[in-house]
Amino acid sequence: PDxxxxxxxxxxxxxxxxxxxxxxxxxxxQRVGAGVLxxxxxxxxxxxxxxxxxxxxxxxxxxxTGRISKELGEAEPAFSVEPKLDGLAISLRYEHGVFxxxxxxxxxxxxxDVTANLRTVRAIPLRLRGEAPAVLEVRGEVYxxxxxxxxxxxxxxxxxxxxxxxxxxxxxxxxRQLDPRLAAxxxxxxxxxxxxxxxxxxxxxxxxxxxxxxxxxxxxxxxEVAVARGTRGLLDYYAxxxxxxxxxPYDIDGVVYKLDDHGQQAAxxxxxxxxxxxxxxxxxxxxxxxTVEAIEVQVGRTGALTPVARLAPVQVAGVVVTNxxxxxxxxxxxxxxxxxxxxxxxxxxxVIPEVVRVLxxxxxxxxRGQPLHPPYEFPSVCPACGSHTEAVRKVLxxxxxxxxxxxxxAAIVCTGGLFCPAQRKQALVHFASxxxxxxxxxxxxxxxxxxxxxxxxxxxxxxxxxVPRFLEMKQRADExxxxxxxxxxxGKVASKWAENLVAAIAASKDTTLERLLFALGxxxxxxxxxxxxxxxxxxxxxxxxxxxxxxxEVPDVGPVVAARIAGFFAEPxxxxxxxxxxxxxxxxxxxxPQRSAEGPLAGQTVVLTGALSAxxxxxxGDRLQALGAKVAGSVSKKTSFVVAGEAAGSKLExxxxxxxxxxDEARLLEFLNAHPPV
Ligand code: JCF
Numbered sequence: 001p002d003x004x005x006x007x008x009x010x011x012x013x014x015x016x017x018x019x020x021x022x023x024x025x026x027x028x029x030q031r032v033g034a035g036v037l038x039x040x041x042x043x044x045x046x047x048x049x050x051x052x053x054x055x056x057x058x059x060x061x062x063x064x065t066g067r068i069s070k071e072l073g074e075a076e077p078a079f080s081v082e083p084k085l086d087g088l089a090i091s092l093r094y095e096h097g098v099f100x101x102x103x104x105x106x107x108x109x110x111x112x113d114v115t116a117n118l119r120t121v122r123a124i125p126l127r128l129r130g131e132a133p134a135v136l137e138v139r140g141e142v143y144x145x146x147x148x149x150x151x152x153x154x155x156x157x158x159x160x161x162x163x164x165x166x167x168x169x170x171x172x173x174x175x176r177q178l179d180p181r182l183a184a185x186x187x188x189x190x191x192x193x194x195x196x197x198x199x200x201x202x203x204x205x206x207x208x209x210x211x212x213x214x215x216x217x218x219x220x221x222x223x224e225v226a227v228a229r230g231t232r233g234l235l236d237y238y239a240x241x242x243x244x245x246x247x248x249p250y251d252i253d254g255v256v257y258k259l260d261d262h263g264q265q266a267a268x269x270x271x272x273x274x275x276x277x278x279x280x281x282x283x284x285x286x287x288x289x290x291t292v293e294a295i296e297v298q299v300g301r302t303g304a305l306t307p308v309a310r311l312a313p314v315q316v317a318g319v320v321v322t323n324x325x326x327x328x329x330x331x332x333x334x335x336x337x338x339x340x341x342x343x344x345x346x347x348x349x350x351v352i353p354e355v356v357r358v359l360x361x362x363x364x365x366x367x368r369g370q371p372l373h374p375p376y377e378f379p380s381v382c383p384a385c386g387s388h389t390e391a392v393r394k395v396l397x398x399x400x401x402x403x404x405x406x407x408x409x410a411a412i413v414c415t416g417g418l419f420c421p422a423q424r425k426q427a428l429v430h431f432a433s434x435x436x437x438x439x440x441x442x443x444x445x446x447x448x449x450x451x452x453x454x455x456x457x458x459x460x461x462x463x464x465x466x467v468p469r470f471l472e473m474k475q476r477a478d479e480x481x482x483x484x485x486x487x488x489x490x491g492k493v494a495s496k497w498a499e500n501l502v503a504a505i506a507a508s509k510d511t512t513l514e515r516l517l518f519a520l521g522x523x524x525x526x527x528x529x530x531x532x533x534x535x536x537x538x539x540x541x542x543x544x545x546x547x548x549x550x551x552x553e554v555p556d557v558g559p560v561v562a563a564r565i566a567g568f569f570a571e572p573x574x575x576x577x578x579x580x581x582x583x584x585x586x587x588x589x590x591x592x593p594q595r596s597a598e599g600p601l602a603g604q605t606v607v608l609t610g611a612l613s614a615x616x617x618x619x620x621g622d623r624l625q626a627l628g629a630k631v632a633g634s635v636s637k638k639t640s641f642v643v644a645g646e647a648a649g650s651k652l653e654x655x656x657x658x659x660x661x662x663x664d665e666a667r668l669l670e671f672l673n674a675h676p677p678v
Contacts (some may be wrong), residue, residue, distance in 0.1 A: 090114070390567055610648030
């Protein structure tokens with residue numbers, strides 16, 4: 001971690017000051033940044049690219065300003081102040097307004113020519129606006145915005161690719177790609193903060209004016225740059241940016257203070273490779289070392305199992321961190337993280353702290369020199385309820401607004417949806433929702449209280465609720481939340497709402513098989529599949545007995561959904577809840593199975609993909625099913641034809657690869673028009 005590195009370099013500097021004979025040319029104190037890699041041309045920087053001295057405390061900032069005030073003989077000279085991005089320093093060369101070369105800092109004197117990769121960064125102008133100087137070298141920081149970093153890593157975790165340790169490594173690694181197409185796939189951006197060589201340009205007298213001019217040429221300059229005076233002014237800026245650090249869309253590791261006046265800069269000069277007129281005031285580091293006390297698996301309210309590292313408490317970016325996400329089983333395997341390991345944890349912005357890397361050399365060993373702990377094994381049953389787990393591609397995620405939605409992403413999930421304590425609230429919210437059992441008035445707040453105070457464990461327990469129990473529950477909830485209404489304090493108790501709720505619960509007993517199946521919250525069984533299942537089986541018992549082979553016979557049910565349904569009903573606890581619902585009086589009409597094996601598309605299997613403009617894909621699927629087709633979710637050799645709408649992706653490619661017939665929307669509409677619904 002940076003903090004560790006900085007501390008060690010400082011210690012080494014102190015040692016070298018005391019014992020100058022120990023200062024060798026290869027010492028880390030004698031070198032800025034990383035060396036030149038083979039594969040790129042080298043670029044000699046005509047004006048060296050500087051590094052900045054660091055300040056880690058208010059006192060060090062006061063020493064810096066004090067030194068400057070004393071030497072310049074001015075009490076409070078102006079400073080240009082800006083956030084310090086945690087990215088990679090580069091130099092961009094423009095000749096007559098055209099971008100001709102871009103280089104990394106390298107060791108400050110010589111860098112690598114990464115022009116091809118930099119051209120892929122959209123924030124870097126390829127041509128300048130306005131009257132361009134004959135030569136203009138602009139220095140700045142290439143960085144990876146946090147959102148782009150998170151999205152990139154999420155994609156890598158799903159596809160088993162290599163995740164980036166942090167946005168800084170992401171930016172550095174991207175620019176070192178020998179194939180610019182790989183760099184182009186990374187979400188990089190750029191802020192300009194200074195100059196190299198210029199020719200044919202009247203340099204403005206102040207740094208803040210240079211930044212303004214760079215904006216005019218078309219360079220992005222941080223909107224946070226400002227001018228401040230005096231130690232107090234600098235520290236106020238530090239505090240203001242620090243307060244917004246988590247809200248900024250990129251990682252920063254401090255703020256930079258630069259004497260604004262170029263004449264004053266020249267008067268202060270340099271020591272070795274760092275200017276005496278500027279300093280970086282660092283924030284608490286976003287990465288720290290700590291140890292893993294245990295690895296546990298949490299079950300979210302949607303049933304997703306997330307492994308979490310319990311950590312020895314450590315301050316990271318100003319907050320005490322005791323847990324970090326390990327994302328999923330693949331990530332644990334990739335990291336090979338075990339109990340007792342020393343790890344780097346990272347906390348940035350409002351994202352959950354994560355384990356970045358294990359330090360294998362610090363792994364605890366037994367007497368024979370073998371690792372004390374074996375590789376971690378992901379549990380095969382849900383730690384909250386013991387139900388078996390399964391791997392899914394689509395996961396339910398809680399949205400910021402408090403709702404839930406399906407999102408792409410590999411996950412291990414618990415199958416005990418109706419029974420699992422971790423999923424109780426979620427199951428109840430879904431069960432009561434309008435399109436499921438439609439229990440009016442049973443909102444999230446009541447469901448929270450019903451579960452928290454132990455009135456209901458499963459959806460079947462709702463049917464045992466009475467007016468007095470609801471009133472008692474409300475009283476306990478109000479007391480807990482400190483929201484006892486004035487009327488209640490005055491001795492009156494409103495009970496109409498509870499009567500209405502009990503009536504709504506009773507009314508929900510008369511339902512349809514389709515609604516019930518949807519209400520059970522079986523993963524991947526939405527309203528449309530519930531309807532198809534209800535029609536296909538006509539009654540609940542044949543569905544409860546159906547195995548996977550029987551279920552794939554159902555139109556629109558592929559092997560994955562068939563496994564989900566069979567898996568759900570294979571969980572004894574889920575079956576018990578269904579029986580309890582029946583025992584509570586939940587009922588629905590049953591009838592003979594309705595299977596449309598007739599029609600012009602009888603015996604044909606169709607896959608719909610991409611967006612249709614005239615109707616939704618579901619509606620098109622319903623029409624095709626009514627004509628006898630089986631609508632499947634994935635393309636195989638057995639697929640009769642694929643209907644491909646706008647922006648069809650992998651399914652269309654697979655159809656083409658397998659030589660399966662493809663219909664466009666026009667052809668589909670022509671066919672449907674020729675076979676109108678009866
Ligand atoms: O944002 C940065 N990382 C940053 C680095 C900003 C600056 O104004 C810098 C810098 C490195 C050297 N200025 C110098 C002279």
